[in-house]
Amino acid sequence: VPDTDSVGWCGALGYSVFVDSGIMPSPIALYSTYTWLAFTINQQYYGGDHYVWCTPHFEPGSPFLSSPSAVPPTSSPKMIYTSLFEEVTAGDRHSAKVAQNRLGIQRGADVQFRKGTISTAVRDEILSIVDAAEVRDFRPLLFVIPFAPVASLLVQVPIKARAHPLAEEYILSNLPRAAFDVLEIR
Amino acid sequence: MKNIDDSWLHAVFAGVGRETAVEAAYYAVRELKQAAVPELSRKEHFADASESVPSPAARRLTSKIISAITEREKVSINDLPENAFRAYVGLLLHVVRAVTDESVHLNPDQGRTLLERFRAL
Numbered sequence: 373v374p375d376t377d378s379v380g381w382c383g384a385l386g387y388s389v390f391v392d393s394g395i396m397p398s399p400i401a402l403y404s405t406y407t408w409l410a411f412t413i414n415q416q417y418y419g420g421d422h423y424v425w426c427t428p429h430f431e432p433g434s435p436f437l438s439s440p441s442a443v444p445p446t447s448s449p450k451m452i453y454t455s456l457f458e459e460v461t462a463g464d465r466h467s468a469k470v471a472q473n474r475l476g477i478q479r480g481a482d483v484q485f486r487k488g489t490i491s492t493a494v495r496d497e498i499l500s501i502v503d504a505a506e507v508r509d510f511r512p513l514l515f516v517i518p519f520a521p522v523a524s525l526l527v528q529v530p531i532k533a534r535a536h537p538l539a540e541e542y543i544l545s546n547l548p549r550a551a552f553d554v555l556e557i558r
Numbered sequence: 559m560k561n562i563d564d565s566w567l568h569a570v571f572a573g574v575g576r577e578t579a580v581e582a583a584y585y586a587v588r589e590l591k592q593a594a595v596p597e598l599s600r601k602e603h604f605a606d607a608s609e610s611v612p613s614p615a616a617r618r619l620t621s622k623i624i625s626a627i628t629e630r631e632k633v634s635i636n637d638l639p640e641n642a643f644r645a646y647v648g649l650l651l652h653v654v655r656a657v658t659d660e661s662v663h664l665n666p667d668q669g670r671t672l673l674e675r676f677r678a679l
Binding site: 472 | 577580581583584587588590591643644645647648650651654655658662663664665666668669670672673676677679
């Protein structure tokens, strides 16, 4: 689902390992904040493949990182998770994150329809679900994605689309469900 | 903040297809959100993954939406008050829903039933 910073918001463990080249450190895991509704639509209608924006830093401001993170707070999976959780818990009907996610899921359905992945009937079914969705359906989920198995699938977010030119932000276009864990923190 | 009605926004969306409306509203919300972000941390709101770059029509409509909002508010979107920002996001959703109703038969009962089933999984 091509909803960038809303369907797949992505954040390091306090240490790094090194890839084979020995030059670039690679993280243990990647993180992304999703919504329950976007996750469910992907599971039910897109074969369990997920479009994910992610970063290796769950909490870029953490004092436990091995090196400074250029991921700004606005792209921090922890911050996004926390603010979305608060908005959803408060039943905030005017939440911009929820609005953006609604539009993003609709847009994703249009993209999948154009690609021929889904029929008109299924697209309209998804649109009906999004239309009927309540604020609680946008509660946040945290994706934890082990780095090594997906390293070859990672596409770097274009610099202009990153929250900071040096921020490590990646896109995984068709991430299979088996490749990540989903956490719900309350 | 001005008293917000939505006729002017319907006029901005006049004659636009649903897909373009959804796409443009998505990017408009993204741009409005950026206004609250420190300049150094802002993203170029149209920059996206290669498979989901915005269409030229959506780009034009997004620019029209943002221009219409700044014209009404007489301030840069960077200076848009939080309550105005939230109100415009709500208006955008409302207008997109109206555009959707013109071309797609949404079935609220089906949507609710499916949501209940998915919530129970």
